[in-house]
Amino acid sequence: MATVALFSACVVLFSSVHGQCPFPEHCTCTGKTVECKNVDSSERMVEILTSMATNNADTEKLSFIDGEIATLKKGQFQGLGNLQSLTFVNARFVGNAGLNEEALNGLTKLTMFRISMNNKAASDDTPMKFPENFFKSLTALKVLQLDNNRLGTSPSQGVFNGLEGLDILDLSSNNIVAPDTGKLSALRGLKTLNLASNGMTTLSPDVFIGLTKLESLILSGNPAIALNDATLSKVRSLKSLDLSFNQLSEINPQTMSSVMATLETLDLNSNNIETLKDNMFSGLSALKLLNLSSQASGIKTFEPSAFAGLTSLSELDLSRNSFSHLKPNAFEPIAQAHFILKGNRFFCNCEIMPMRTWIVTKSKNTALVCSYPPSLMNRNIADIDPEADVGCIPPVFTNLNERVRGEEGTTVTFSCAVKNRHQYPEMSYTILLGSPLPKNRSKVEVTNSSDANNYFTKAVVFTVKDVTRADNGQIKCTASGAGTTLTATLDIVYGPEGLPLWAIILIVAVVILVIVCVIVGVVMCRKQKYKVVRH
Numbered sequence: 001m002a003t004v005a006l007f008s009a010c011v012v013l014f015s016s017v018h019g020q021c022p023f024p025e026h027c028t029c030t031g032k033t034v035e036c037k038n039v040d041s042s043e044r045m046v047e048i049l050t051s052m053a054t055n056n057a058d059t060e061k062l063s064f065i066d067g068e069i070a071t072l073k074k075g076q077f078q079g080l081g082n083l084q085s086l087t088f089v090n091a092r093f094v095g096n097a098g099l100n101e102e103a104l105n106g107l108t109k110l111t112m113f114r115i116s117m118n119n120k121a122a123s124d125d126t127p128m129k130f131p132e133n134f135f136k137s138l139t140a141l142k143v144l145q146l147d148n149n150r151l152g153t154s155p156s157q158g159v160f161n162g163l164e165g166l167d168i169l170d171l172s173s174n175n176i177v178a179p180d181t182g183k184l185s186a187l188r189g190l191k192t193l194n195l196a197s198n199g200m201t202t203l204s205p206d207v208f209i210g211l212t213k214l215e216s217l218i219l220s221g222n223p224a225i226a227l228n229d230a231t232l233s234k235v236r237s238l239k240s241l242d243l244s245f246n247q248l249s250e251i252n253p254q255t256m257s258s259v260m261a262t263l264e265t266l267d268l269n270s271n272n273i274e275t276l277k278d279n280m281f282s283g284l285s286a287l288k289l290l291n292l293s294s295q296a297s298g299i300k301t302f303e304p305s306a307f308a309g310l311t312s313l314s315e316l317d318l319s320r321n322s323f324s325h326l327k328p329n330a331f332e333p334i335a336q337a338h339f340i341l342k343g344n345r346f347f348c349n350c351e352i353m354p355m356r357t358w359i360v361t362k363s364k365n366t367a368l369v370c371s372y373p374p375s376l377m378n379r380n381i382a383d384i385d386p387e388a389d390v391g392c393i394p395p396v397f398t399n400l401n402e403r404v405r406g407e408e409g410t411t412v413t414f415s416c417a418v419k420n421r422h423q424y425p426e427m428s429y430t431i432l433l434g435s436p437l438p439k440n441r442s443k444v445e446v447t448n449s450s451d452a453n454n455y456f457t458k459a460v461v462f463t464v465k466d467v468t469r470a471d472n473g474q475i476k477c478t479a480s481g482a483g484t485t486l487t488a489t490l491d492i493v494y495g496p497e498g499l500p501l502w503a504i505i506l507i508v509a510v511v512i513l514v515i516v517c518v519i520v521g522v523v524m525c526r527k528q529k530y531k532v533v534r535h
Contacts, residue, residue, distance in 0.1 A: 022051035032060040032082075039067040039091075046076060053079025063087040072103035081106055087114040093128060101131040110138050114145035127152030127175075136162035145170040147194070153180065160186045172196040172218070179203065185210035196242070197221035208234040216240040220267070223247040229254040238262055244269035244291070253282050265289040269317075272296045276306035276330075283309055291317040293340070298322035302330035313337045319344065324372075325351050328358035345371035348384055350392040350422045354480060356381050394484040395420035397477075398457065403491045406467050415447075416477030416488060417459035424448055424456045425481035434473020436492035441465045467494040 021029035027036040027048065034056060039045050045064065052059055060082055069091040077083065086107065093099060093115075104110075113135070118128065128149045135141065144166055146155075151174040160166070166187050176198040184190070190211050200222040208214065214235045219225060220242045229252065232238065238259045243251075248271040256263065260283040269291045276299060281287065287310055292299065298321045307313070313334045320343035331339070346352060348370035359368065359382050370376040376389065386392040398417045406412035418425045427446065431437065437444070443463045450456045458479075464471060471494050479486045 020055055022048045022056065029056070032058055034059050034061070035063045035065065037065045037067070039064055039069055042069050042071045042073070045069050046073075049076055049080065058082050061085040064089070064091055066090045068092055071098045072100055074100045074102040075105060076103055078106050081108060083107055083110055085112040086110055087112075088116070088118055089114070090117045091115075093118045099129075099131055099134060101133055102137075104135065105137045107138060109140055111140055112143040112145075113138060113141060114143075115149070116145055117148040130155050130159045132156055132158040133161050134159055138163065139165070141166055143168045146174070147171065148173040150175055152176070155183060157183060158186075160184065162186075164188050166190055168192040168194075170194040172198065172221075174198055177201055179207045181206035182209055184208070187211060189213055192216040192218075194218040195222075200225045202226060203231055205230045205233045208232075211235060213237055216242075218242040220244040220246065227252075227255050229257070231255060233258045235259065236262065240265040240267075242267040243271070245271075247272050247296075249273060250275070250277060251280055253279060256281075256284060260284055261286060263287055264312075267291045270294045270296070273299060275299070275301040276303060278303040278305040279308055280306055281308075281310055285309060285311050288312055288314045289317075290315070293317045293319040293321065293343075295321055302327065304330060305333070306330055307334045310334050310337075315340065326355045326358075328354055331358070341368055346381060347372045348376045348379065348381060348390060349373075350386070350390055350420075350481065352381065352384075353386050353390070353392050353484075356384055356386070357484075391422065392481075393421040395425045395479055395481040395486060397479070397486060397488055400488055401490075402488060403493065405493045406464070408468055408494055409466060411463065411465045412467055412494070413461065413463045414490070414492075415459045415461040416475075416479070416490070417457060418479040418481075418486065419455050419457045420479075420481040421455055423481070424458045425479045427458050427460050428478045429460055430476045430478075432474040432476050432489065434492070435471055436473035436475055436490075437462060437464065438471050441467075469495045 021027055021034070023036070023044070026039050026044070027034055034052065036048060039048065052062075057079055059080060062080070062083055062085070064087065066089070069088070070093060072093070128151055130146075135144065139162060141163055142165065144163070147170045151171070153176060155171075160183075163186060166189060169184075169187065169190055169192070172194045173196070176195065177200055179195065179200070181204055184193070184207065188210055191213055193211070193214060193216070196218045197220070200219070201224045203219070203225060211234065215237055217235060217238055217240070221244075223246050225246055227248075232241075232255065236258050239262055241259070241263060244267045248268065250273060251268070263284055264286055266281075266284070266287060266289070270293070273292065273295050274297055276292075281290070290310070290313060299318070307330065310333060313336070315338045316334060317340040319340050323341070323344040324347040326341075346368065368381045370379045370381060370384070376384065384390060395418045398419045400416065401414070404412070404414045416427065416429060418427060441464060445461045445463075447459045447461055448456070460477065462475070471492070473492050475490045475492065477488045477490065
């Protein structure tokens with residue numbers, strides 16, 4: 001009996017502290033969380049809040065989802081000072097008269113406030129407006145979500161007064177085409193700002209005045225936005241920049257100049273970038289994550305130094321870009337990074353062999369598969385045998401004379417020629433020593449030929465007129481194909497034919513013999529002289 005009495009007392013005590021869930025036809029209660037749906041008037045909401053102040057005063061999380069609340073009046077949350085999270089979603093507040101400036105007074109513990117999708121009606125052109133000082137009493141607030149309210153312009157001047165400690169502000173999907181300058185300056189501690197999907201066309205750097213601690217800026221879904229060199233000049237602590245789902249065709253390095261030392265994440269997902277230009281990301285030495293996935297037409301060209309300067313990059317996302325193959329040399333500056341390449345349609349022919357070699361030796365993408373041809377569909381690229389599966393025979397130099405000799409005053413023609421199976425190899429050359437290709441007296445041409453056996457030959461042909469001995473030097477030829485790279489060094493010598501090797505050896509031997517004889521003679525003479533002196 002004593003046990004039953006004690007249990008009954010506990011139940012009574014629990015009920016007196018937590019009370020009954022108010023208006024169960026609208027609200028559900030779990031612990032210190034109350035969620036109300038389809039509240040059909042502001043009067044009914046007042047009744048709910050009044051009941052909660054008496055029976056559920058310890059509530060920490062309160063949500064109103066859907067309904068016709070329309071207004072928030074002065075002092076409506078008195079008695080609910082323990083609230084830490086307050087949400088209104090689709091409460092259909094009246095455009096410019098539904099919110100009282102002192103409606104949130106007393107919520108000194110509130111850390112998260114969401115008021116989203118709350119304009120009176122989709123057909124109502126009157127933008128929703130937050131009165132000045134509306135949030136001022138929320139001194140503990142860390143997260144403020146104001147998305148999808150059709151604000152039309154930046155919030156009123158002074159509306160964010162008192163929110164120096166706010167960490168996150170969400171103003172996405174509010175039709176803020178051109179944010180006003182200075183409206184956010186009171187948010188001195190702000191770390192994350194979301195301005196996504198606002199249809200922005202311009203963005204003055206003065207919008208960010210005072211946001212010296214901003215670390216994350218979200219500008220996605222603003223397809224007409226134009227970024228200039230000064231756009232980010234006021235946010236020098238920025239670590240993350242989201243420019244996804246816009247229509248950007250390139251990124252000017254100058255745009256990033258003020259955040260070069262701090263930016264760690266750059267999201268360019270779903271833009272219109274077709275060419276990654278040389279030094280496009282130069283200076284972003286702190287960048288760790290770069291997302292270039294799902295470009296509208298796919299990335300078609302990587303210039304050789306596109307990724308130069310990305311010394312800290314740990315992940316590059318190139319997924320869903322319609323690549324049929326990739327040239328690994330573009331990735332040499334970021335060989336340390338993890339590459340995401342899923343969702344591309346790789347054609348496993350000879351052209352993909354350099355990529356296969358790169359996958360096997362350097363990349364972590366060992367699970368990439370072929371999309372074409374049908375005979376290799378879904379085969380792991382790393383497992384493809386170049387010769388047996390694709391018929392790719394490594395290229396070879398043909399008719400290569402590694403020592404080219406010509407007479408002074410004549411015209412000399414020589415070449416680096418490479419034969420490859422199925423397609424033309426790639427060829428390049430560099431001058432290692434001397435001046436073998438003098439200006440105004442030399443010409444370089446590339447010639448291509450093929451035969452009935454499906455062999456393709458490419459040659460770099462050099463022609464030098466009126467040669468002199470000063471034109472002597474070395475040229476390095478490089479060729480690649482079927483995943484193999486070849487190099488050859490040509491010694492270019494102009495002048496009369498030198499002595500044969502046997503003659504050079506004979507002359508050297510005679511010289512050495514003469515030197516030995518001279519040394520022996522000198523020694524013998526000294527000994528003879530010494531004997532004479534003694535006697």
